[in-house]
Amino acid sequence: METGTGIGLDKKSETLYVKLLLGLRWTPEELGRELDRRESEVICLIDGLREEGLVVASGDVPGAYRAVEPCVALPALLSRRMHAPQMAQPRAAAIERFVKLHEYTTDRVSRPDSGHSRDETATLVERLIARAERDVIFLVPGGSPDGPGDVDGSCFELSKPIIDMSLRRGATVRSLWTSSALSHPAGAEHARWMADQGAQLRHVGSLPVRAIVVDGELAVQISEDRTVARVVRGGGGLERLNALADQLWQRGVGLRSPAGRAVSTGPRRPRSETVLRLLAEGLTDDAIARRLGCSVRTVRNDIACAMSALDARSRFQAGARARQVGLI
Incomplete structure (x- = not known):
């Protein structure tokens, strides 16, 4: 081929x-x-x-x-x-x-700061989310499956790449849902997928806005039907969205499984991602092994694999190149 x-x-x-x-x-x-x-x-x-x-x-x-x-x-x-x-x-x-x-x-x-369709909005979010370093929070209102605030499978297929990217880069991903969004099968399935990836999820009775806030420094505010989006980069609009997200998160309730047990969330990313991040931070093999609770041999095997894949001549170059290419 x-x-x-x-x-x-x-x-x-x-x-x-x-x-x-x-x-x-x-x-x-x-x-x-x-x-x-x-x-x-x-x-x-x-x-x-x-x-x-x-x-x-x-x-x-x-x-x-x-x-x-x-x-x-x-x-x-x-x-x-x-x-x-x-x-x-x-x-x-x-x-x-x-x-x-x-x-x-x-x-x-063009370098748009707005989107005027679902596809434009998704593309805009992907470009911005690639810069996330610390924290990404999603506000996910619900709605009737046939109404403007619909919850459907295509919506969640669009969001999977950006969630994976944020988690791979080591950012904390939090997602606030409404009960109506979680009651829809596609919404419930996607929430479980997010939890399995290591995202943190809570739900509230209602959400006044659909938005994504990145590192507290910029946000994408999205219309109810997801066909119009605008980037909020500063000023009072961003301050209000940050404050709203923080307040709602504090009021939110953790998700529970159908059996009534709390949905388990936590870091479930591949070990190699963490190894690369710690490598880029300058930690030694021994320090990485202690942090992860694994053997030094395991860490060195991961590093050797990364060096080969990244065309790196040294362990430190592997960490730096992983960051440059967007791997972490």
Whole structure:
């Protein structure tokens, strides 16, 4: 199979991913015409990219798809492939070049601080969430499945990449839900998934706004139907959202399972992510092993694997490069 430029995809899949990035959303029929491929072949390639987390269903047009932003999707692909040596290994340098080129091109064309559809909103959030360092809090109102505040599976497929990115970078992820959102099967399933990943969840009776607050320094406020979003970067608007999120979190109640037991949340991320973060902070192998409660040999095996995947010549270069490429 012909390989691509080193980001971990074969040439056909990479060509399709690049084409998807050139538009907000595409149908398989449109992609087939653009790439001169049969629609059935395009659908097969899309399915593969969805499995890898590089493509999600459009939140606006049934049957259409959009690309997940490279700054979110490609580090996640690298993280997974590091533990699957039988698969094509992405190269850190190739991913870094790909992401920088895409962001340079995107910034030259437009750098929006607002979105006017679900797909635009999701893309905007992905670009901003990639900068999260400390804390991300989601305010998730509920609503009737048929109403403007709907809770559906496509909504949660869109949010999985950004939650994974935040947790992988070591940020604390908190999510406030309403009871009505959790009563919907798709909402309940997604809440369980978030808890399994290590996010903290609470619920309240109602939420006056749908928003995502990043590091307390910027927020994305989203309309009830998720078709309009605006970035709040400072001033009174950001202060009010921060205060509201803190107050609601303090009032929120922890989630409980159907059996009445508290839903367990906590760090359940791969050990290698923590090893890389501690490595980037300058800790020794012994110190990392003590922090994680594992053997020094285990830590050194993780570091050797990371050095190979990141084309690093030293353990310290591996930690620095992991941060540069967005792996942590």
